[in-house]
Amino acid sequence: MRYIVIGAGAVGGTIGARLFQGGHEVLLIARGAHYEALKRDGLRLITPESAETLNIPAADGPVPTRDDDVLILATKSQDTIAALAPWPADLPVVCAQNGVANERMVLRRFEHVYGMCVWLPAQIPQPGVIAAHAHPYSGMLHVGRYPQGVDDELAARIADDLSKRGLVGRAVPDVMRWKYAKLLGNLGNAAEALLGHVPGMAEVVERARAEARGVLEHAGIAYATPEEEAEVRGHKVDARPIEGVDRSGGSSWQSLARGSGSIEADYLNGEIVLLGREHGLPTPVNETLRREANRAAREKLPPGSMPLETLQALIDARSAAGSR
Known part of the structure; x- marks a missing residue:
């Protein structure tokens, strides 16, 4: 399974970096100076206890997709529709975003939609560098199928993948309550x-x-x-x-x-x-x-x-x- 992180900023970049460190295939989608730095130098992840440069593949727009791709959407809510417009609607989408409106917006076009409640304090001090401030884990992420997520196998798999390195993933049936x-x-x-x-x-x-x-x-x-x-x-x-x-x-x-x-x-x-x-x-x-x-x-x-x-x-x- 490949994770395509659309909006590889502070939150998306940290999630992508931790999945990559956990041994998963990851593609970061970014733009501007941040994309140029990722492409040229890799992603520099700084935490309270370590600093590491990760050579994660990056792109500045849509790429050919595969049947095993999962889209992790980590843009601001006002950019949701435009960010997803170029991507195939048969792929699952995880809304790793603030607010509660994104999942419903995405469900109009995508059949398989997942909410993610993100507790992950991070920032981009300069292009290509992400500072993830939480310890001992960079973030805790509740994941669940939208609108209902009882016994969803993909949510459980995503939560397990997130938990392999530096994050706490929780598959929950009531993600919107969180x-x-x-x-x-x-x-x-x-x-x-x-x-x-x-x-x-x-x-x-x-x-x-x-x-x-x-x-x-x-x-x-x-x-x-x-x-x-x-x-x-x-x-x-x-x-x-x-x-x-x-x-x-x-x-x-x-x-x-x-x-x-x-x-x-x-x-x-x-x-x-x-x-x-x-x-x-x-x-x-x-x-x-x-x-x-x-x-x-x-x-x-x-x-x-x-x-x-x-x-x-x-x-x-x-x-x-x-x-x-």
Whole structure:
């Protein structure tokens, strides 16, 4: 079985590197300077305890496929449709992405779709180099068939393959329940990107999550509890410093830092906004975070450029308008 990692950035590159180290055939799909570095020098994987250069095959676009290929999609959610467009629809697709909308989008075209809940703190300090900060494992990955994954042989095989080197793979029948829990955690990404780590940011994030929990519960959508997450996670993927690498913010912070012009907020905070609209519930906190994160990305503002007081005032104004 060959794993084709579409979007071999921080998360996808780490998954591909660990599968390769475990003895599996891997092809990394990347673009731009990152692809050029991978093709020229190989992938440099740096962890808290080691550094290794891996000569993993890389391409910057579609390649001829085989019947035993598995696509691991690790792009941002806003790039899902375009990233998968060139690939054959008879291949299985694993959505190793934040948010909960990708699996349904992919299922419109691909029959065999798998969700993956990703706990894997990593970044790209420079093209061709990935710093994976977790220890003793680089990540924990829950995998399951979408929409239902009971007794799925491929999910179990993927989880076993992931677990061979540096990762913890878990085949689960309720992968979306874990992904909704991860979604709650990711609601703070926009606040971090807009504000940076300033006093008062945690209060904004908790308001967003409390609002979201109310919406999910009203909609009857189950999610794993913090207690369940803590029990499963333990200390298997604790983030640690890496000598010579300054750890930046999360994925949304990195999007603003790169000036990419897009951000994932529509599929994180925007998921709560969508559910709120469907169920007639106000979501002023998440709507403000969604709008302002998109504006910052569109205007290519640097991370941490919005004052806390400004964001709080915008949230309060939207809350007041919704209550009238």
